[in-house]
Every structure is written in structure tokens, then in C-alpha cells.
């Protein structure tokens with residue numbers, strides 16, 4: 001039975017909505033055990049209040065938790081064209097796991113929310129995959145077998161590199177049905193891959 005972690009950071013709820021859809025998709029795969037966790041907030045309370053961040057009572061993960069999963073799906077908003085510092089801070093604390101090769105051969109996937117259509121959506125999805133490759137994880141994207149990938153109906157997020165949404169410059173947009181379907185598709189895709197890999201020999205040979 002594959003264990004899947006959906007791990008995210010969200011200031012205004014867009015990534016959180018996608019995270020729930022990712023978890024729903026992963027849970028649709030028989031036998032999958034799915035946890036939904038957020039990375040700890042690092043921004044001081046007065047700054048959060050001033051910027052209107054929304055509260056989130058989802059349980060937090062600790063870096064050491066990652067080793068227990070067969071697959072991890074990472075969600076982040078775009079910050080200046082790349083992942084949020086909260087997520088980077090979390091990953092930067094996983095050096096001990098890297099040193100022990102504890103994540104080698106596990107499945108990883110990324111999803112993202114971005115303010116504007118060309119403000120770094122694909123850059124965020126792709127660059128967030130870089131540290132995951134350092135961990136030795138196998139990257140799963142959002143394949144074109146998801147029909148919504150090529151929709152021409154309105155503004156949608158997502159790319160072959162992962163599910164996503166476009167929040168709007170003022171954050172007023174919400175994930176569309178296509179965005180949420182993409183996140184569910186990616187969650188199920190990852191869970192199916194993890195189930196196959198969990199049944200196989202771990203790929204952790206050291207040479």
C-alpha cells in the first residue's frame with residue numbers, strides 16, 4: 001500500500017485548494033494511504049496580518065517525516081518566479097535525509113499557484129523540481145493524458161511539469177474546475193506510480 005504525502009505552503013488558500021484536490025485524486029487509487037500536511041510558516045505575524053494571509057489549521061510536517069512516504073507531492077505559490085521561501089526553508093532542513101539517501105527512488109511531483117499567467121508559473125514548477133532531483137526522487141508531471149492540459153476555455157494553470165492555477169494579480173481568481181481536475185489527475189497519477197514502485201525493489205544502490 002503506497003503512502004503518499006501532499007505537502008504544501010499557501011498564504012491565501014489557492015495552493016491549499018489544489019492540495020485538497022491532489023489528496024482527493026491520490027485517495028481515489030485503491031490502497032493508497034494519503035496524508036495532507038503544510039510546511040511551517042516563517043513570516044512574522046505582523047507581516048502576515050498586514051498582507052492578509054489566511055489562517056490554516058492543517059497539521060504541519062517536519063522534514064524528518066518525508067522518509068516515511070513512497071511519494072511526496074509538493075505545492076507552492078510563486079514568489080518572484082520561484083517557490084515560496086517557506087517551502088525552500090523546509091527543504092533546506094532535509095539535508096540529513098539527503099545525506100542518508102533516504103528519498104532516493106521515491107516519486108515526487110509539484111503543483112503551483114501564480115498571480116499572473118506569465119509571471120513564473122512554469123518556472124516555479126520546474127525550478128521546484130531541482131532540489132527534488134538532488135534528493136534522487138523520480139519526477140512525475142501532469143501528462144497530456146489529462147485532457148484539460150490543452151483546453152482553450154479561459155485562463156487555467158498547469159503544464160506538463162505539474163498542476164496549477166492562476167490566482168490573478170490581486171488573488172481574486174479561484175482554481176477553475178479544470179485546475180482542480182488537473183490536481184486530482186496528478187494526485188491519482190502519482191499514487192498509481194508509487195504503488196508500482198512500492199511493490200518493486202528499492203532503487204538505492206550505492207556505487
Ligand SMILES: Cc1cc2nc3c(=O)[nH]c(=O)nc-3n(C[C@H](O)[C@H](O)[C@H](O)COP(=O)(O)O)c2cc1C
Nearest residue numbers: 010011012013014015077080081113114115116119
Ligand atoms: C512576495 C510575493 C511575490 C510574488 N511573486 C510573484 C511572481 O513572481 N509572479 C506572479 O505571477 N505572482 C507572484 N506573486 C503572487 C502569488 O503567486 C500568489 O499570491 C499566489 O499564487 C497565491 O497562492 P496562495 O493563495 O496559495 O498563497 C507573489 C506574491 C507575493 C506575496
